[in-house]
Amino acid sequence: MGQTENKLYVSSSPHAHGGISSSRIMWTVSAVLLPAAGWSVYLFGLSALMVILSTVAFCAVFEAISQLMAKKPVSIRDGSAVLTGLILALTLPPGLPIWICGVGAFVAIIVAKAVFGGLGQNPFNPAMTGRVFLLIAFPGPLTRWLVPSGTGETLFNHPVTAYDASGSLVELGANNIDAVTAATPLGLLAENGAHAVAALENSTEIFIGQINGSLGETSGLLILLGGVFLLARRIISWHIPISFLGSVALFAAITNMIDPDHFAGITFHLFTGGVMIGAWFMATDYVTSPMFPGGKIAFGIGCGVLTMVIRLWAGYPEGVSFAVLLMNATVPIIDRYTRPKKFGWKRMAAAAKGGE
Amino acid sequence: MSTATFDGGIHPRYNKDRSSAEKIRPLPAPAQVVIPLSQHIGAPAKACVKKGDDVLMGQTIGEPGGFVSCPVHSSVSGTVLSVEPRPGAMGSPVESVVIENDYAERLAPMEGLGEDWKSATVDQIKAAISSAGIVGMGGATFPTHVKLSPPSDKPIDTLILNGAECEPYLTADHRLMLEHSDRIVTGMKIAAMALGASRLIVAVEENKPDAVEAMRKATVSESADVVPLAVKYPQGAEKQTIDACLRRQVPSGGLPMDVGVVVLNVGTAAAIAAAVIEGRPPLERVVTVTGAAVSKPSNLLVRVGTPIGAAIEECEGDLARTGKLIMGGPMMGFSQFSVEPPVTKGTSGILLLEHKEINLREPDPCIRCGRCLRACPMKLVPTEIAAAALKGTPDQISAADVMDCVECGSCAHECPSRIPLVQQIRLGKAAVNAARQGKG
Numbered sequence: 122m123g124q125t126e127n128k129l130y131v132s133s134s135p136h137a138h139g140g141i142s143s144s145r146i147m148w149t150v151s152a153v154l155l156p157a158a159g160w161s162v163y164l165f166g167l168s169a170l171m172v173i174l175s176t177v178a179f180c181a182v183f184e185a186i187s188q189l190m191a192k193k194p195v196s197i198r199d200g201s202a203v204l205t206g207l208i209l210a211l212t213l214p215p216g217l218p219i220w221i222c223g224v225g226a227f228v229a230i231i232v233a234k235a236v237f238g239g240l241g242q243n244p245f246n247p248a249m250t251g252r253v254f255l256l257i258a259f260p261g262p263l264t265r266w267l268v269p270s271g272t273g274e275t276l277f278n279h280p281v282t283a284y285d286a287s288g289s290l291v292e293l294g295a296n297n298i299d300a301v302t303a304a305t306p307l308g309l310l311a312e313n314g315a316h317a318v319a320a321l322e323n324s325t326e327i328f329i330g331q332i333n334g335s336l337g338e339t340s341g342l343l344i345l346l347g348g349v350f351l352l353a354r355r356i357i358s359w360h361i362p363i364s365f366l367g368s369v370a371l372f373a374a375i376t377n378m379i380d381p382d383h384f385a386g387i388t389f390h391l392f393t394g395g396v397m398i399g400a401w402f403m404a405t406d407y408v409t410s411p412m413f414p415g416g417k418i419a420f421g422i423g424c425g426v427l428t429m430v431i432r433l434w435a436g437y438p439e440g441v442s443f444a445v446l447l448m449n450a451t452v453p454i455i456d457r458y459t460r461p462k463k464f465g466w467k468r469m470a471a472a473a474k475g476g477e
Numbered sequence: 478m479s480t481a482t483f484d485g486g487i488h489p490r491y492n493k494d495r496s497s498a499e500k501i502r503p504l505p506a507p508a509q510v511v512i513p514l515s516q517h518i519g520a521p522a523k524a525c526v527k528k529g530d531d532v533l534m535g536q537t538i539g540e541p542g543g544f545v546s547c548p549v550h551s552s553v554s555g556t557v558l559s560v561e562p563r564p565g566a567m568g569s570p571v572e573s574v575v576i577e578n579d580y581a582e583r584l585a586p587m588e589g590l591g592e593d594w595k596s597a598t599v600d601q602i603k604a605a606i607s608s609a610g611i612v613g614m615g616g617a618t619f620p621t622h623v624k625l626s627p628p629s630d631k632p633i634d635t636l637i638l639n640g641a642e643c644e645p646y647l648t649a650d651h652r653l654m655l656e657h658s659d660r661i662v663t664g665m666k667i668a669a670m671a672l673g674a675s676r677l678i679v680a681v682e683e684n685k686p687d688a689v690e691a692m693r694k695a696t697v698s699e700s701a702d703v704v705p706l707a708v709k710y711p712q713g714a715e716k717q718t719i720d721a722c723l724r725r726q727v728p729s730g731g732l733p734m735d736v737g738v739v740v741l742n743v744g745t746a747a748a749i750a751a752a753v754i755e756g757r758p759p760l761e762r763v764v765t766v767t768g769a770a771v772s773k774p775s776n777l778l779v780r781v782g783t784p785i786g787a788a789i790e791e792c793e794g795d796l797a798r799t800g801k802l803i804m805g806g807p808m809m810g811f812s813q814f815s816v817e818p819p820v821t822k823g824t825s826g827i828l829l830l831e832h833k834e835i836n837l838r839e840p841d842p843c844i845r846c847g848r849c850l851r852a853c854p855m856k857l858v859p860t861e862i863a864a865a866a867l868k869g870t871p872d873q874i875s876a877a878d879v880m881d882c883v884e885c886g887s888c889a890h891e892c893p894s895r896i897p898l899v900q901q902i903r904l905g906k907a908a909v910n911a912a913r914q915g916k917g
Contacts, residue, residue, distance in 0.1 A: 130801050130835055131568070131814050133900035135886030136828075137489055137645060137807035141848075143841045143893040199841065241842035407846040412858075463878055464484075464716065464855040465729035 146356055147200030153347040154207050154402065160343055161336035165215035169336050173210040175219045179226030180206030187235035201240050205229055208248040208402060211336045212395060212442065213255070214266055221259055225251040245449045246409045249442045256442070266305050305338075306393045307438040341392035348401030357405045360414055364421030365400035365428075366391060372429040384433065395441035396428065403441070409449045416452075416459035423448045480683055481721040482707035485854040487887045489645050489710055489808065491684065496767045496774035497648040501656055503761075503778040504791050506553050508578050510782030511563050512538065513571040516821040517612040518619045519545035524574055530557040533585035535758055537608075538574050547610040547620045551576055552760040552780040554583035564817045566804045566824070573819070576782070589756035594667060602671045602753055609752030610822075611759060614744035615639060615650070615713070616805055618823035621745055625671045627734040636674040637722055638665050640681040640688060640743040641706055641713030644806030647826045649763040650743050652776045654681070654688040657747055658695035664746030665701065667753050672739055677701035678722050679743075684708045710808060711885040715740040717854050729881055744825075759822050766792040768829035770799040779820045785827050786816030800832035808886040841894035849888035849898060855881050859888035859898045866905025871912035874905040882906070 161169040184202035188195045197203070209229050213222065229251030237243045256263045351357045369390055376384035390396065395403075404410060404424050411420050424444045431440025515521035522539030526532055532551045539549035551574070558575040565571035590597050590605060607622035627633055638661065642650040654661065669677055679692045683705040692703045704722050706712050716727045718740055725736040733740055741749075744762065751757045760781060767774040772793035779788055785804065789796070796802075796816070803810040804818065806826055820827075849859040857878050865877040882902050889898045 129796075129799065129812070129814050130837070131812045132801075133897060133903060134805075134810060134812075134884070135808045135890050135899060136801055136803055136810065136812060136830065136835075137886075137890060138836050138895065139487070139489065139890050141891070141893045142895070143844055143846075146844075146846070146893055196841075201844075239842065241844050407844045410845075412845055412847045412850060460858070461856055463729060463857055463881055464720075465726050465731065465881065 143201075144199040147204045149354070149356060150351065150402070151200055151204045151207050153350055154204075154211065157340050157343040157347065157398070158207065158211060158336065160340045161211070161215065165336070168216035171219060172213050172215060172217050172222055172336060173207070176210035176213065176222040176226055177203055177206035179223045180209065180230050183226055183230035184235075187231055188239070191235070191239070193239065196240070199240070202230060205234070205247045205251075208398075209251045211398060212248065212252040212338075214263060214335055216265070217262055221255060221262055224258070225255045227251075228254040241408055243408060244452070245446055246403055246406050249403055249446050249449075252442050253446060256437075264308070266308075305438070306389070307432065335395065338393070338395050338398065341397040344397040344401060348397070351401065351405075357401070358414070358417065360417035361404050361410060361421040361424075362400040364418045365404055365425045366396065368422045368425030369396055369400075369429055372426060376429075376433060390429070390432070394432070394439045399424070399428070399441035399445060403445050404448070409452060411452050411455045411459060413456065413459045413461055415461075416455040419455055419459065420448050420452070423451065480705050480707040481680075482709055482712065483717040483720045483854055485852060485856060485887070486709040486711065486717070487852045487890055488708070489890060491645045491708075492767070493646060493648050493651070493684070495646070495771075496765050496776055497651055497685075499648075499652070499775050501652050501763055501776045501778050504780070504783065504788055506578055506580070506780045507783045507787050509558070510551070510553050510576050510578060510780060511573045511784065511817075511819045512549055512551065512576065512782040513563070513565055513573045513819065513821055514539045514549055515565075515571055516549065516618060516781070516823060517547040517610075518617070519543060519547070519623075521572065522546060522549045522610075524560045524572070526557050526560070526574060528557055528559050531555075532557060532576060533583050535585040535587055535760060538576075541607075541610075545620055545623050547612055548608060548758075549574070549610055550758040550760060550781075551585075552782050553578040554581050555579040563819075564815060566811050566813070566818045566821065568811070568814075587756035589752075589754045591754060594753050595670075597753075599671050599673075602667060605753045605756065606671075606749055609748070609756070609758040611745060611748050611752055612822050613742055614748060614759070614762060614822060614825070615742035616809070616823050616825050618821075621741070621749065624739055624741070625668060627672070627739070631734040632737060633672040633674045633734060633739050634737045635676040635678060635723065635739075636665065636669045636672055637715075637718060637738060637740045638677075638679045638743050638746055639713055639715065639718055639740050640679060640685075640692065641718060642685070643682060643708075643710045643713040644808055644810075644825070645710070646767050646828055647765045647806050648767075649765045649776055649825050651685050651688050653747060653763055654685070654743055655691050658691045660747045660750045661692070661743050662695045662699060662701070662746075663754070664748070664750035665741075666699070667749050668739070668741055668746060674739065679703045680706050680713075680718050680722055682706050682708050682712055710887060711854055711883070714854060714883055714885055716883070729878075762820070762822060762824065764788060764820055764824055765826040766794065767826065768794070768799075768803075769831040769834060770795045770829035779824075781822060782819045784817055784819055785813070785824075788820065788827055789816060789829065794827075794829045796829075798831050799829045800835040801828075801830040803828040803830065808890070809884065836895060838895050840896045843894055843896060846893060848891040848893065852887035852891040854885060854887060855883060857881055859902065860896075862905060863896065863898045863901035866901045866908065869905075871909050875909050877905075879905045879909055 180202045181197050185195050229247040233247040233250035234243045370387045373387045373390040377386045427444035428440045520542035525540050526538045534554045536551050537548050538551050555577045562570035563573040611621040612618040681689045719738050748759045764779045766788050775792045802813045862877040862879050865874045
């Protein structure tokens, strides 16, 4: 007695932990994106698979290089670089040359993250920074949209659809191969107005995702299911996605009501382009979004409104990544003004009155 | 009706099933007791016995060292072996009286008020509580007679008895409510009379329906309300208990008396009853001995001054399997490096965690996930306080509201990056206190 041969660890309380880890969060979010990634491979084949694999691999390698250079422990296993790679890949068009994927990964991991001090220190969403850099530096390859290949035609007994140069909806037969390119629905909208996409407005194609676009933009349904899963597991809260999607929907409803010939409706705007993946997976990035509930709502509304302003009136047909990046810049100030009252301040005045 | 609760908080694994069905049983008194002169918040007691003195069970061996202080009593009869620093629960040695037990159980004369307490004056009751050395038995160990003496400009309308016992693993208060509910209620009535409080509330987490029932039965002829609280940590932290029961928030930097409330632990109430009616100081207390490395988890009635090793042995705790030995609960308890420290008035549990249950991982960077904000029952921003504590000046640390932190550990429990937030916040508090003392 009095002496133990055994080692007893001594530390400050608490001595219990809930068990969640940052890496489990990262890998869970990555896993939740796999169905959407798989769907894009199904639609676009090898041209999608190569973009996904190379972008993820490049991100992991750049993460390792930056950490070795900074003499920090290499933490690829925490999943954060893989998740960045996966999200970046899902914003890129199928068939993008591998070296361009590498440039995007470099900008995302090295320029947007490592330079600022690595995980947790970056003010801007790395994947979004990578995508926007590519969009500005390589506008041609980034807007060359492959049409889904013939493999999709038997799905749900729906024909695969695409648009010809004049903007009319064309059904693709089994003989069509994956070398066809065409404008995205948003591209058509920007160039030709709402009547060009009228056929899509209430179609199941945009909902299920038999349309052309970036890899992760094709299936709004799978992205939505993934997002709801993250919500149910309490990995994300409702504030950002709901305020983002809600403000897009409201904006679309109002503009569509004013001029239906010019402006597309709610379903079109919610399920085309990057709104779904942006609202559930990009704007909700912990590091680059506000921490407090009120701030999250303000951030989500900002993302939604900016997205719609860019879509409807700016030079680019799509604005999600620009909107998220612009809102990233406002996070410190949003956090500053949306801090909740600490315990003992909210009801203090009432208590003082009641005491008299 | 939804159960009463507060904003924030967490749901740790409770692990109370191990010991909650075990009846309280006495642990035989040890051959030697080590009674620290500081078992309470405030000035340490001054020893009033010396080596070689013969002492009786219940005899005062330490006189209070000030108003916010408490006397200390011998828990056995026998001979004083020494008055010297001995290992304490907080890591550093504490001046203690070491007494050899003669096993004669010779009791010191005790003068209680008996059933006459109802006609006693408030001063008589407070004097009985003060001379019995009663402290907050939930673990906070604040001297109870001070708590029962609020300044006259702070009238107390409500007394809350805290039986929440939200710390995981611990079942001492649960058993006490089941087995000694009448004594608890008597103590509550005495305290209410001393305070002049008209409203009486017994707050119990609803995961103890048998305790809620027992307290309802015991208060059936009283004007007290038994309030079941939602099961959430730290439901039993007094500011959160008050918020849950009354929707009153204790102001930042204030005390429960600022909103007209005093909160007493159920164990404290039972001790008040013994002190006032029988004149008996708290010579023993209920301690839950539990954890994965304990074969016979138990609720033991342990003499104050018993080395925790004796209780561990009684419950077949396996120290070879133990990675962490904790006095108190897993959220706010103190880890120990030996089995020497004695059980004191504030020891609610002895917890033996296995090696695999211990977190030895290096922290990852903060990813701003916000889990600590949602967990914090004080609605603070733990990451900002911790960052200020590590890098800021005392003024900056203070501006981050470091002093509002109750160190409940919820933030660190939830942190996916396992950042030792509470430890960092404690460093910040120490820096602020040092700066204030320097200025004062």
